[in-house]
Amino acid sequence: MRLLSEPAPDGLEAAVAEMPADGAWRVGLAIGYCSSGVGHTARATVDTWARTLRPRTLLLASPRSFCAGVERAIDVVERLLEQCATGVYVRKQIVHNTHVVDDLARRGAVFVDELDQVPDGATVVFSAHGVSPAVRVEAARRGLDVVDATCPLVTKVHSEARRFAARGNTIVLIGHAGHEEIEGTLGEAPEVTVVAESPADIAALDVSDPSRVTYLTQTTLAVDETRETITALKKRFPQARGPGANDICYATTNRQQALESIAARADLVLVLGSTNSSNSQRLVELAQRAGTQAHLIEDASRIQPFWLEKATTIALTAGASAPPVLVDEAISTLAGLGPLSVTEHTTTTEDIYFAPPAAARSRS
Numbered sequence: 105m106r107l108l109s110e111p112a113p114d115g116l117e118a119a120v121a122e123m124p125a126d127g128a129w130r131v132g133l134a135i136g137y138c139s140s141g142v143g144h145t146a147r148a149t150v151d152t153w154a155r156t157l158r159p160r161t162l163l164l165a166s167p168r169s170f171c172a173g174v175e176r177a178i179d180v181v182e183r184l185l186e187q188c189a190t191g192v193y194v195r196k197q198i199v200h201n202t203h204v205v206d207d208l209a210r211r212g213a214v215f216v217d218e219l220d221q222v223p224d225g226a227t228v229v230f231s232a233h234g235v236s237p238a239v240r241v242e243a244a245r246r247g248l249d250v251v252d253a254t255c256p257l258v259t260k261v262h263s264e265a266r267r268f269a270a271r272g273n274t275i276v277l278i279g280h281a282g283h284e285e286i287e288g289t290l291g292e293a294p295e296v297t298v299v300a301e302s303p304a305d306i307a308a309l310d311v312s313d314p315s316r317v318t319y320l321t322q323t324t325l326a327v328d329e330t331r332e333t334i335t336a337l338k339k340r341f342p343q344a345r346g347p348g349a350n351d352i353c354y355a356t357t358n359r360q361q362a363l364e365s366i367a368a369r370a371d372l373v374l375v376l377g378s379t380n381s382s383n384s385q386r387l388v389e390l391a392q393r394a395g396t397q398a399h400l401i402e403d404a405s406r407i408q409p410f411w412l413e414k415a416t417t418i419a420l421t422a423g424a425s426a427p428p429v430l431v432d433e434a435i436s437t438l439a440g441l442g443p444l445s446v447t448e449h450t451t452t453t454e455d456i457y458f459a460p461p462a463a464a465r466s467r468s
């Protein structure tokens with residue numbers, strides 16, 4: 105790539121960025137700007153932009169983007185928007201993605217933090233992350249028309265919590281304190297459940313009967329880190345039992361394995377997802393542990409030019425709540441910065457589908 109800057113009449117300069125393509129020079133950008141004042145800013149912008157131009161390879165992780173639980177939750181709200189003339193309220197973000205929430209809000213969904221913001225008798229959707237029994241009780245007391253979009257894989261963890269609590273066990277819930285999914289699961293048996301995030305938390309546990317310890321995990325954790333925490337738990341409480349390996353869901357596991365297969369080969373990893381998306385955050389951390397610079401971005405507009413200056417191989421993925429269209433837009437953006445060779449790296453294929461709850465299927 106070369107950047108040309110030529111004096112032009114009337115105190116203007118013309119900057120032209122060119123890059124080689126098919127044996128010839130191709131103009132990437134040409135602008136005119138003042139050679140003083142804000143013109144320097146313009147020049148700096150062009151310089152920065154020009155440094156990002158280069159031929160690149162894009163490694164596309166597969167699976168990526170929407171999982172079955174997220175598709176189901178969005179489908180629930182969309183169905184209700186078509187069927188409920190009196191409005192649709194959604195407690196919390198239906199899934200942790202700003203684009204999804206903004207789109208549904210534009211189409212009429214009203215997102216609230218708590219049930220006291222929902223009018224008596226109104227239709228309210230519980231998000232994919234699940235709710236505690238206390239929330240269900242409050243909704244029933246208020247006479248709300250509840251449609252539950254909790255992912256079936258989160259519901260499974262709730263069932264396990266009730267089962268273990270009924271046996272009189274202490275439940276060690278491995279996950280991030282304060283995350284909505286953990287709040288919901290914790291609410292199933294709060295008097296016998298403790299939340300632990302790491303091996304250090306396991307070391308600090310105070311358990312009344314070490315022979316009656318069971319564990320559950322959040323569905324969207326890092327597979328390798330969770331393994332370490334479970335190992336620490338079993339070392340401290342050899343009789344500890346859990347639900348097989350852990351409760352990390354297929355979508356989280358698959359997206360981590362797909363990115364793991366390419367992250368170390370890339371100069372830069374871009375993960376599409378919102379900052380409150382746990383599984384997206386775990387993808388960024390996974391790439392960083394592989395030694396690669398990695399960033400979580402809401403969409404292509406958040407790609408910073410200076411990330412790209414030395415990146416000739418970029419790995420791209422998207423968290424389970426990030427819409428596929430965001431991936432397409434990111435590819436288009438990168439393709440606008442030089443010839444882009446895109447290769448998809450598929451570690452497994454997904455064909456899981458969760459049917460919508462009966463309450464969302466027909467309201468006629």
Ligand code: SF4
Nearest residue numbers: 171173174255323353
């Ligand atoms: Fe369900 Fe996993 Fe998707 Fe969460 S990430 S909605 S648990 S499938």
